[in-house]
Amino acid sequence: xxxxxALFSTVMLGxxxxxxxxxxxxxxxxxxxxxxxxxxxxxxxxIGTDPLGADLGRPSExxxxxxxxxxxxxxxxPAQIKQDGLGWGIFNISPYTALPHxxxxxxxxxAIVEWIFRHxxxxxxxxxxxxxxxxxxxxxxxxxxxxxxxxxxxxxRRFVDAWFDILTLRxxxxxxxDPKWRYDIASKLESIRLGSGTGRGGPQGQHAWLxxxxxxxxxxxxxxxxxxxxxxxxxxEPIVNGQTLVLRTGLKDPVTYRGGLDRSNxxxxxxxxxxxxxxxxxxxxxxPLLRGDGTxxxxxxxxxxxxxxxxxxxxxIVPRQIGPAEMDLDVPEVSHTRLNQxxxxxxxxxxxxxxxxxxxxxxxxxxxxxxxxFGGPGQTELLVVLDLQSNLESARRRRPRDRE
Numbered sequence: 001x002x003x004x005x006a007l008f009s010t011v012m013l014g015x016x017x018x019x020x021x022x023x024x025x026x027x028x029x030x031x032x033x034x035x036x037x038x039x040x041x042x043x044x045x046x047i048g049t050d051p052l053g054a055d056l057g058r059p060s061e062x063x064x065x066x067x068x069x070x071x072x073x074x075x076x077x078p079a080q081i082k083q084d085g086l087g088w089g090i091f092n093i094s095p096y097t098a099l100p101h102x103x104x105x106x107x108x109x110x111a112i113v114e115w116i117f118r119h120x121x122x123x124x125x126x127x128x129x130x131x132x133x134x135x136x137x138x139x140x141x142x143x144x145x146x147x148x149x150x151x152x153x154x155x156x157r158r159f160v161d162a163w164f165d166i167l168t169l170r171x172x173x174x175x176x177x178d179p180k181w182r183y184d185i186a187s188k189l190e191s192i193r194l195g196s197g198t199g200r201g202g203p204q205g206q207h208a209w210l211x212x213x214x215x216x217x218x219x220x221x222x223x224x225x226x227x228x229x230x231x232x233x234x235x236x237e238p239i240v241n242g243q244t245l246v247l248r249t250g251l252k253d254p255v256t257y258r259g260g261l262d263r264s265n266x267x268x269x270x271x272x273x274x275x276x277x278x279x280x281x282x283x284x285x286x287x288p289l290l291r292g293d294g295t296x297x298x299x300x301x302x303x304x305x306x307x308x309x310x311x312x313x314x315x316x317i318v319p320r321q322i323g324p325a326e327m328d329l330d331v332p333e334v335s336h337t338r339l340n341q342x343x344x345x346x347x348x349x350x351x352x353x354x355x356x357x358x359x360x361x362x363x364x365x366x367x368x369x370x371x372x373x374f375g376g377p378g379q380t381e382l383l384v385v386l387d388l389q390s391n392l393e394s395a396r397r398r399r400p401r402d403r404e
Contacts, residue, residue, distance in 0.1 A: 085145045096108070112135060113133065116151075116155050120151050169245055171233070176380065205357040206339045210346070261327070309335060315329075348388050353385050
């Protein structure tokens with residue numbers, strides 16, 4: 001047999017045997033891994049149906065280990081997993097999301113998730129137990145232990161069965177140069193515990209009090225005629241129950257200072273001072289959620305305040321071919337405070353007063369003598385006065401709406 005005849009015979013033989021190669025015959029192919037088969041269920045276990053319509057059961061035995069650890073493990077949908085004490089909660093939230101929310105509220109359903117985290121804590125949703133918490137504009141879905149689902153249902157009811165859909169929040173921000181405003185009213189202030197410490201003050205010296213509205217108005221009238229107080233901001237805003245009102249106020253222009261050196265200019269002048277800025281002011285985020293009786297709310301408040309008391313001048317050496325070899329820079333003296341708390345059971349018929357503590361020179365001119373950036377009051381206290389308004393009499397006479 002010559003070489004040409006041998007090559008031709010090899011090609012013909014390969015074409016005849018190709019159909020018998022393993023994996024090419026579809027009728028005889030079987031998966032190599034037994035773990036891809038459907039798990040067998042113990043006939044003695046009861047099979048239930050969850051709210052999503054999926055059968056729930058427990059495999060009688062665990063799947064055998066894969067022959068190759070690098071291969072993927074078969075996916076088991078959560079709806080097919082059943083554990084003791086775990087179950088689904090499906091809630092219709094479309095009546096709440098259909099309310100007239102503000103244009104700034106892109107996803108009103110997100111407020112429900114935020115309040116669930118405040119009520120249950122966020123760590124239990126990331127623990128060893130399988131947990132699901134998802135929301136759409138029409139439906140809230142939760143998978144957890146029965147006691148957690150009960151808490152989720154409690155928050156859900158406070159949104160969809162609230163006595164009022166719309167509340168009116170009145171905010172007044174006061175800059176008090178003299179903290180002696182407490183002198184004749186301290187005995188009427190009902191202190192609220194902030195944080196988890198033994199005292200009642202906040203983490204950075206903040207305080208919160210409840211006060212009768214009539215006493216609040218007398219206090220505000222006294223502040224109005226006194227030069228030691230300044231009403232910085234006053235607003236009265238409607239807010240949907242459970243949503244967040246965001247209010248920002250501060251100086252018209254940020255406080256500027258010479259913060260560093262810049263050599264972007266390559267001419268003989270060399271280094272030049274950079275102009276940086278600090279935005280001084282107050283940012284308030286307030287989210288009230290009505291309780292079941294409609295006469296009080298839980299208030300999630302996030303109050304941040306920044307103040308620049310003065311600019312401290314320092315001199316540095318700069319290499320320059322033209323001009324002086326020294327330059328003045330500014331180091332701003334900045335005070336910042338933040339109160340991020342949930343204040344429980346705030347009665348609608350009481351005013352809430354928050355003190356952010358002493359913030360020297362907040363909302364004051366930072367020019368100082370000869371506009372050198374010195375000076376400024378050293379005892380300025382920032383106060384935030386909050387009032388919620390609604391029809392309490394009708395709330396006491398009616399029962400929560402059934403929106404189902």
